[in-house]
Amino acid sequence: MRLLGGLRMPTPTPETDGSAKPPSPLASPVFRALWIATIVSNVGTWMHDIGAGWLMTSLSPDPLMVALVQSATTLPMFLLALPAGALADIVDRRKLLIGAQILGLVAAALLAAATLGGLTTAPVLLAFTLAIATSAALSAPAFQAMVSELVPSAALPQAVALNSLGVNIARAIGPALGGVIIAVSGPPAVFALNAVSVLGVLAVLIGWRREPIASTLPPEHFFGAVRAGARYAAQSSALQVVLVRSLGFFLFSSALWALLPIVGRRDLGLSAGAYGGLLTCMGIGAVVGAMLLPRLRERLSVNAVTVAASLTFALSMGGLALAPHFTAAAAAMGVAGLAWIAMLSSLNGAAQQSAPAWVKARALAISLVVFQGAMTAGASAWGALAAAAGTQVALLAAAGALVLALPLLALRFPMPAGKLDLAPSSHWPAPLVEGEIAADRGPVLITVEYQVAPGRSAAFARAMQPMRRIRRRDGAMSWGLYEDAARPGVMLETFVVESWLEHLRQHERVTQADREFQDAAQAFHIGEDPPLVRHMIRPAAS
Secondary structure (H helix, E strand, C coil), X not given: CCCHHHCECCCCCCCCCCCCCCCCHHHCHHHHHHHHHHHHHHHHHHHHHHHHHHHHHHHCCCHHHHHHHHHHHHHHHHHHHHHHHHHHHHCCHHHHHHHHHHHHHHHHHHHHHHHHCCCCCHHHHHHHHHHHHHHHHHHHHHHHHCHHHHCCHHHHHHHHHHHHXXXXXXXXXXXXXXXXXXXXXXXXXXXXXXXXXXXXXXXXHHHCECCCCCCCCCCCCHHHHHHHHHHHHHHCHHHHHHHHHHHHHHHHHHHHHHHHHHHHHHHCCCCHHHHHHHHHHHHHHHHHHHHHHHHHHHHCCHHHHHHHHHHHHHHHHHHHHHCCCHHHHHHHHHHHHHHHHHHHHHHHHXXXXXXXXXXXXXXXXXXXXXXXXHHHHHHHHHHHHHHHXXXXXXXXXXXXXXXXXXXXXXXXXXXXXXXXXXXXXXCCCCCCCCCCXXXXXXXXXXXXXXXXXXXXXHHHHHHCHHHHHHHHHCCEEEEXXXXXXXXXXXXXXXXXXXXXHHHHHHHHHCEHHHHHHHHHHHCCECCCCCCEEEEEECCCCC
């Protein structure tokens, strides 16, 4: 604890040479300590999942109750990810994470005590599992968003890959270790160890001296922050690419996760230990993939990596469907692990780089919702197909569908080749107003008048389309572009925001990448003075 108390967030260093090797994320003391502690905590989570499922089979023979354990584990992430992302953007992420970790620790400890005392019933087990999953749902967006605070921007892709690797290391260790502990000491032991596993993460978070993000404006309100996150996703083309590619991959790849237990137990006749061995092989494949990813990124674009990963995962699903014995299935799972981490880290890295700091946690939360929704919907569909036609047909159909959909996804929605500069540009001049304006006054109409050479109006309108998305993405409720009927070439841009405070937030949210689009549009302006900006606000009620 004494050493952790001195940890500070490292100061990101800019890339001086595009060919220079990016710094290792593990060079950051806070990231390194949190990465190790999170692996330990995830091992505890996997042990809990094994223990909860095993205990429920003893508490209730009803298959529905056993299935509800998995539902209690995944439902909070689907329902709470976006609200949790909004919280992570408007409150201190460190404090939010500490609170969420304490919730998970208390729930796991109480479940261990109740089970040891013989007080755990099926509803009690579901309630505590729901509480632990709620802790994870509240933590996930904040954990992902704060990665960019802990490492330099050049190291962000490798940091994302390391986090994915940590999840797979825990997946390889947790189920097997949990099974051994249950056999020796029973479910209460794994529940207690899950509680203990949280302590390392708590220690790092308490010791991290997070530097607050400076802002002259008050924080957003919760519901407004949720709406702003949804609006950003609807207007950000970079984030939309990530969401579409995520949906296109996870909808089909979910077949492997949904049907693996049936393949292992029924088709291959494996024991519980051998089934755990398949998951371990996937974890090993993920470790190998994480080691290869930096070299692959040096040679291939992000889009090429995702195409290769999708094809490889489809191949592994086909291999699993046709596997005649454990060895072949284990090989297919190893290949799947390699492709899985390549795809997961590429998508998460692109999501990280698609949103500026003010909305990053909400953007990542929306990507989590798409991930959970696609996995849930896909698993149900492929499970239904397997029930009607067999697991082999379902896996081969999923693999074939992934391959067939890939050209459309990769060509229509290619992953961005470079990084957007999402640092605040602060290039908008302060609004000229008479006296003080109350923050909640509104709505506010902003107009920008341009003088364009006759005959170039259509080209100017095309150049203004990115500005439409930027204005609406950052808070505008409506946007329009008009030409003066009496003075050809006089163009008026208009947009309306909810309040004066929301317009001031637009000033803070504009980025360097946005400035490039604005400069391109303003290059059409031929007036001697800059474009004329007016702020029209609804009169105060008498």
